[in-house]
Amino acid sequence: MEYVYAGMLIHKLGGKIDEDTVKKVIQAAGGTPDDGRVKALVAALSDVDIDAAIKEAAVAAPAAVAAPAGAAPAAGAEEKKEDEEDKKKSADDAAAGLGSLFG
Numbered sequence: 001m002e003y004v005y006a007g008m009l010i011h012k013l014g015g016k017i018d019e020d021t022v023k024k025v026i027q028a029a030g031g032t033p034d035d036g037r038v039k040a041l042v043a044a045l046s047d048v049d050i051d052a053a054i055k056e057a058a059v060a061a062p063a064a065v066a067a068p069a070g071a072a073p074a075a076g077a078e079e080k081k082e083d084e085e086d087k088k089k090s091a092d093d094a095a096a097g098l099g100s101l102f103g
Helices: 002-012 019-028 035-045 050-064 077-101
Strands: none
Touching: 002 019, 002 035, 002 050, 019 035
16 A cells, blocks of 8 residues: 555656655655565556546545535434445445555
8 A cells, every 4th residue: 555655645746656766755654665566556557647547536435425414404213224224335335446446
């Protein structure tokens, strides 16, 4: 996960995501870079439009966001039970989608 964070940080700061830069970020954070993981990250991100991927992830995120407290009038116990089940399913679906981002 730290390799993905390093890549995101480098991208955010306008740098080029290459092996040397990723290694430097990992080392600066106190870690010891693994050459295989660094190469895998650089290869995986070489053809990715990171800005587009972030925007796409932001569009998918609202399904996992809960409604603000007090947004809806009080409902009956049966309706609350159904809402809780729907929220759990949505959270499970969102977690499954996030897992695919990290292989």
